[in-house]
Amino acid sequence: MKTNKLTAASLLLICAHLPAQIERQQITVPTVPLPQPHYQVEYAIDLPGDSVEWNMQKPGLHAAFGSTDELYLRTDVPSSAKIAGTWKGIGWKGERLNAQALVWSPDSINQVRLSISDLVSSRGQVISRNQIRLNLVRYVVSNFPYAAKNFTCDVALDSVYLMPDRFEPFERFDLGSRSVRPVWISIDIPATAEADDYHSAVEISSSTGSVTLELNVTVQNLTLPHPHEWEFRLDLWQNPWVIARYNHVEPWSSEHKLLLRNHLQAYADAGGKFITTYAVHSPWADNSYMIEDTMIEWIKTAEDSWMFDYSIFDQYVELAMEVGIDKAITLYTPLPWGNRFRYLDGRSGQYIYEKWAPDSDRYRALWKIFMDDLKAHLIGKGWFEKSYLGINENPIELTLMAVKMIREHSPDWKITYAGNWHAELSSLIDDYSVVINSQPSAQEMRERTAKGLTTTFYVCCNPPQPNNFVFSPPAEGRFLGLYAAAFGYDGFLRWAYDAWPADPIRDARHVLWPAGDCFLVYPGGNSCIRFEKLREGIADYEKINILRKAASLSADQNVKRLQGALDLLLKKIAAEFDFSRIDGSLPDIARFVEEGKTAINNLSDAVAVSEN
Numbered sequence: 001m002k003t004n005k006l007t008a009a010s011l012l013l014i015c016a017h018l019p020a021q022i023e024r025q026q027i028t029v030p031t032v033p034l035p036q037p038h039y040q041v042e043y044a045i046d047l048p049g050d051s052v053e054w055n056m057q058k059p060g061l062h063a064a065f066g067s068t069d070e071l072y073l074r075t076d077v078p079s080s081a082k083i084a085g086t087w088k089g090i091g092w093k094g095e096r097l098n099a100q101a102l103v104w105s106p107d108s109i110n111q112v113r114l115s116i117s118d119l120v121s122s123r124g125q126v127i128s129r130n131q132i133r134l135n136l137v138r139y140v141v142s143n144f145p146y147a148a149k150n151f152t153c154d155v156a157l158d159s160v161y162l163m164p165d166r167f168e169p170f171e172r173f174d175l176g177s178r179s180v181r182p183v184w185i186s187i188d189i190p191a192t193a194e195a196d197d198y199h200s201a202v203e204i205s206s207s208t209g210s211v212t213l214e215l216n217v218t219v220q221n222l223t224l225p226h227p228h229e230w231e232f233r234l235d236l237w238q239n240p241w242v243i244a245r246y247n248h249v250e251p252w253s254s255e256h257k258l259l260l261r262n263h264l265q266a267y268a269d270a271g272g273k274f275i276t277t278y279a280v281h282s283p284w285a286d287n288s289y290m291i292e293d294t295m296i297e298w299i300k301t302a303e304d305s306w307m308f309d310y311s312i313f314d315q316y317v318e319l320a321m322e323v324g325i326d327k328a329i330t331l332y333t334p335l336p337w338g339n340r341f342r343y344l345d346g347r348s349g350q351y352i353y354e355k356w357a358p359d360s361d362r363y364r365a366l367w368k369i370f371m372d373d374l375k376a377h378l379i380g381k382g383w384f385e386k387s388y389l390g391i392n393e394n395p396i397e398l399t400l401m402a403v404k405m406i407r408e409h410s411p412d413w414k415i416t417y418a419g420n421w422h423a424e425l426s427s428l429i430d431d432y433s434v435v436i437n438s439q440p441s442a443q444e445m446r447e448r449t450a451k452g453l454t455t456t457f458y459v460c461c462n463p464p465q466p467n468n469f470v471f472s473p474p475a476e477g478r479f480l481g482l483y484a485a486a487f488g489y490d491g492f493l494r495w496a497y498d499a500w501p502a503d504p505i506r507d508a509r510h511v512l513w514p515a516g517d518c519f520l521v522y523p524g525g526n527s528c529i530r531f532e533k534l535r536e537g538i539a540d541y542e543k544i545n546i547l548r549k550a551a552s553l554s555a556d557q558n559v560k561r562l563q564g565a566l567d568l569l570l571k572k573i574a575a576e577f578d579f580s581r582i583d584g585s586l587p588d589i590a591r592f593v594e595e596g597k598t599a600i601n602n603l604s605d606a607v608a609v610s611e612n
Contacts, residue, residue, distance in 0.1 A: 049075030054178045057106040061175075063204040063211040066102045068533065069475035069590055071146055072182050074139055074162050078102050086214040090601050094191040094224040095539055098532055100137075101213060103204055104180040112206045113172045114183055119198035119217055127198055127217070131190060135167035137182035137529065141507040142471045142515040149585065153461035153513055163470040165508065165516065165528045175206075184529065187217060195221035195608070220601075221608035224542060228324045230271035231545055232484070232538045233456055233491025235330070235433070236520060238264070238276040240316060242290045242498050246523050251293075252312055257319055262525040267497055268324035270535045275320040275329045276497075277313055279374070284392070285337040287512065288499045292332075298343035298370070300352075306366070308373050317383065328431075329383055330390040330416055331374075334358075334367060334402045337394075341366075358401040371409045384412075388431055393419035403428050418458060418493055430454070433493040436483075437463050437579035445488050457484065458493040461513040463579070465586050468494065470508045470516035474533045475590040481537025482596045485544045486573035492538075497521060540600060544570075547603050556610040562603040569599050 054077060064083035066072055089097040103112060114134055119127035139162040144151055146163065164182050175181055185202070202213040243259050244251040264272075281294040295316060297309035317329055339355045356363035378384035389406055391399055399417065406413050407428070416431035420438040426448060433456040434440060440448075440455065448455050459467045459480075466476035466483065480492055499518035501510045508515040520531045544566070551563035569592075576587045 049178055050077065053077040054106050057104075059105075059107055060208050061103070061105055061109055061112070061204065061206045061211055063101060063103045063213060065213060066100045066182070068098045068100045068184075068529075069478070069593060070473060071164055071471075071529070072100075072102055072180050073146060074164070074179050074181075076180065078104060078180065086216065088216040088218065089187065090218045090220065091187075091189050092220050092222045092224045092543065092604065093189055093193050093195070094226065095189050096532075096535070097187045097189065097217060098536065099185040099187070099215065101183045101185060101202060101204070102180055103175060103183065105175055106178055107208070108177040109175045109206045109208055111172050112175050112181070112204065114202060114204050116185070116202050116215070117200050119187070119200045119215075121194070121196040121198050123194075123196060125194045125196050125198070127187075127190065127193055127219075129200070131188045132200075133186045133188075134170070135184045135186070135527075136170040136173055137164045137184050138166040138168050138505075139164050140166055140470055140505075140515075141509055142469075143509045144469070144471045144514055146471050147473050148471055149464055151464055151514070161471065163508070163515070165470045165530060166505070166522045167526045167528055184532070185215070186532070189217070189219055191223055191226075193219050195219050220604045221612055222543075222546070222604055224539060224546075227269055227271035230538065230542050231490075232271055232481075232541050233274075233328075233431075233454060234267075234270060234272050234538060235274035235328075235456065235491065235493040236267055236272060236276075236497035237493075237495045237499075238267070238497045239288060239290060239292050239499050241293055242288075242500050243523075245290045246500065246504075252315060257315070260316075260319055261323055263498070263521070264320055264323050264325060266521055266525055266527050266531065270531070271538055272325045273327040273491070275317055275325055277316060277329060277331050278333075279313075279331045279370075280333060280336050281342040282340075283333045283336040285340075288518070289501055289510075290499075294342070296331075296374070298341075299346060300343050301346040303346075306369050306373075308370065308377075310377055314381070317381075327386060329387045331387060332390040333392060334389055334406065335391050335394045335398055339363075358398050358405070364405055367405060368409060371406070371413075375410065375413075388414045388416040391415065391417045391419075396422050396424070399425065400428075426453075427451075431456070433458050435460065435462075436466075439487065439579055442488070442574075449488070454490040455488075456491040456493050457487070457489050458495075460495060461517050466589055468516065468520060468530045468534065469514045470530065471514075472516075472530070473590065474529050475593045477530050477533030478537040478540065478593050479589045479596075480534060481539070481541040482570070482573060482592060483577060484537075485541050486570040486577070492534075494520065540596060543600055543604065547600070547607055550607045550611065551603070554607070554610050556606065559603070559606045559610050562599070562606050566599040566603055569595055 064085055065087040066078060066083050072078060087099045091097045116129050116132050118129045142161045142163040143159045145161050167184060196219055198217045200215045202215055204211045240260055241251055243263050244256045247259055249255040277295050278292050279296045282291040295313035299307040301307060339357050340353060341356050342351055342353050345352045378387050391402055406415060414430040417429045418433040421434045421440045431454045436457050436459050445455060466479050468477055484492060496518050497520055504522055510518055521527060551559050573592055
């Protein structure tokens with residue numbers, strides 16, 4: 001999902017690893033070298049903290065709650081105006097709430113531990129501490145500073161900044177002098193919880209003393225459905241070969257599939273709908289550290305007929321469905337970048353790379369053979385109705401050729417497309433994902449909805465805001481849910497879920513794009529600030545839809561009034577984030593997120609009272 005114009009150096013870097021683009025090349029399959037950063041990294045590098053601020057801190061352990069909408073840099077003393085010893089969250093039954101505790105000291109402190117008690121109401125109702133997870137927030141290397149603005153996708157390869165993002169389970173940790181350590185607290189409210197106010201204590205202890213923080217949760221008398229039932233169409237592209245490479249296991253071995261199951265669970269738990277599959281080898285011109293291989297092997301037999309091996313495709317789809325990702329399957333792609341295709345030659349046993357132009361007879365003939373076979377296979381598996389042939393940002397004339405070829409084969413095929421908005425594509429694309437700053441008009445959106453077509457949006461290496469980079473203010477991730485509700489989108493797409501760079505645990509930089517652009521989860525199935533904030537925004541979207549339906553059936557005037565206030569806020573977002581008219585900096589995203597939370601909470605209270 002890249003819409004940036006590559007620099008000459010970037011283009012050379014990619015092309016250096018491509019097989020020669022000739023009409024027919026018989027080769028022994030190589031191991032494609034990974035693009036390597038040309039910089040050396042010192043992972044302990046920090047921007048210096050304010051020595052005056054640190055000198056003013058009393059010796060020993062300090063702790064307080066910060067905001068989950070902000071990042072706290074490792075050497076910056078938390079501002080006393082933005083921290084507190086108590087935290088209060090408001091949520092529905094079945095919702096996940098997030099808090100962020102900050103631990104800091106002017107001294108080195110060893111053996112810092114956090115413990116949390118059950119959440120207990122005044123009536124003795126209990127939400128077990130087993131519903132609460134604590135994660136250390138680890139710092140990773142970024143190529144841009146916090147809240148960077150007005151940058152381009154031509155990244156600064158040699159810039160180094162530390163950003164808090166990656167989650168890591170822990171029992172204890174040591175705290176360096178003049179440093180801050182965020183701890184992320186996730187509270188999964190059971191769907192069976194009683195509506196009430198609950199209280200808990202978070203004790204932070206160390207070798208030098210302890211601090212106790214107060215955590216409060218108000219459970220409203222409404223229930224958020226399980227993520228599998230969410231309406232929001234979340235499409236995060238997956239690359240399962242990355243997990244095999246990173247963990248040094250054989251692709252599609254039992255070890256690989258066990259790792260994949262854990263890896264995909266966070267996506268399922270966020271309501272992931274689309275399974276990303278690959279019908280061709282390396283569709284995006286080898287632009288990942290671990291290229292996406294084909295899941296369907298094209299085989300030209302010694303008798304010059306064609307066979308297709310679906311074994312990997314079937315394994316991956318079945319595994320994803322087992323963890324709850326089962327609403328849609330996307331097969332990429334009839335239009336690989338550069339029109340490069342690969343097949344296994346039965347005579348030589350070698351892979352052949354060819355260029356099949358979309359307007360060529362060979363392209364149309366071979367794709368007809370493949371789609372005949374693919375359609376029969378999908379029907380046999382019971383998957384055809386939820387399958388989409390995926391096309392990703394190509395010149396409009398090539399896209400139209402591919403769409404025409406698909407429709408001529410069978411009008412029953414569904415097509416998903418990601419790229420700029422083109423009005424001439426609208427009636428041809430079943431699932432259209434537009435880059436956020438290439439919006440269809442409100443009328444065009446209504447027309448698609450009336451036809452039963454779905455429309456989502458995506459962010460990529462641009463725009464700078466709102467986005468999901470490791471240096472993006474976390475409020476931007478949550479804002480994406482409000483943005484979707486404001487513009488009437490059905491969901492959100494992102495390349496990618498897991499296209500890790502060389503050393504994702506420590507270094508989030510890619511040689512081509514801003515840090516964090518190409519992944520939202522870390523090795524080990526570990527989440528991060530960015531992913532949790534995106535999930536919060538999706539929950540907001542679901543709650544807005546549920547509340548709107550409830551308000552439409554209610555005669556309660558207070559419900560109607562508060563629904564009007566929420567609708568007015570969404571209209572304001574739609575007006576102020578119309579990218580066709582934006583000139584200069586964007587409005588205050590964090591303010592809209594806070595106003596959105598307040599409007600949703602107020603309407604939730606009113607609907608709960610009205611219904612009960």
